[in-house]
Amino acid sequence: MPEFSHTGNVKKEFVRKMFDDISPSYDFLNHFLSFGMDIYWRKKFIQxxxxxxxxxxxxxxxxxxDVGFEILKRHSVSVTGIDLSPKMVELAQKKSLQKKMDNISFIEGDAENLPFESxxxxCLxxxxxxxxxxxxxxxxxEFYRVLKPGGKLGILEFSKPTSKIIGFIFKIYFHHILxxxxxxxxxSDAYRYLPESVDFFPSRHDICRKIIYSGFQRAELHDLTFGVSTIFLGYKDE
Ligand SMILES: C[S@@+](CC[C@H](N)C(=O)[O-])C[C@H]1O[C@@H](n2cnc3c(N)ncnc32)[C@H](O)[C@@H]1O
Structure with a gap:
């Protein structure tokens, strides 16, 4: 029996409030609990x-x-970040001022209703x-709508590990230690929601199918670190 709701408006409101509440410790816990792997996975994603x-x-x-900041270290592009949680957006704005980074701005908004022209x-x-x-x-x-013809979608997400041994270790760590x-x-419920949300997340092949059904002409997946994380790419034809 799941503890949390994994669809609909109940999920959206829970997620918004949860990320508002955990925002002050979000960066520290990300790096600490993943042993710095999150930084490596984001770098691989950007590559x-x-x-x-x-x-x-x-x-x-x-x-x-962090994705936008990492991109701007290597590329001369303009980045807009959008997030449902006002507190996460506030922190992103503070970090961009501290880092003195131009070409990046952050706004509050919903992935399901993006305030951008078709x-x-x-690149999204x-x-x-x-x-x-x-x-x-x-x-x-929405991602397909806002992307230009020839545009690219990149999703980085946790997956179910492809190795049984790593899967077992990951499960113990994710469900009981973390x-x-x-x-x-x-x-505390935020870090019970995390493993449950990974368990309820569709398989990597289902995600590729959803990318195609939403209009993208081509989808690819690339597993990182025994499939603990997966990069999905979607291509919108010219
Ligand atoms: C685990 S954090 C990831 C943050 C960042 N991308 C990173 O790599 O560290 C998930 C973020 O998704 C945001 N989020 C959840 N649902 C959203 C939605 N419908 N639209 C926009 N942002 C959403 C949350 O507010 C939260 O900041």
């Missing part, structure tokens, strides 16, 4: 996107902005945010 200079990037579910974005990224969305199909249709450690620093 796979094969970003060209002078393009527009929309980072959906941007959280505290065919206006070159979403890192560890897709699983938290209430209606995957609606969001994917929530206990996190509860010392943050809202």
């Amino acid at each position: 796979k996107l094969n970003i060209k200079n002078d393009i527009s990037i929309l980072d959906v579910a941007c959280g505290t902005g 065919n206006s974005i070159d 990224t979403i890192s560890y945010g897709f699983r938290n969305i209430s209606n995957y199909e609606k969001a994917l249709e 929530p206990r450690i996190a509860s010392f620093f943050s809202r």
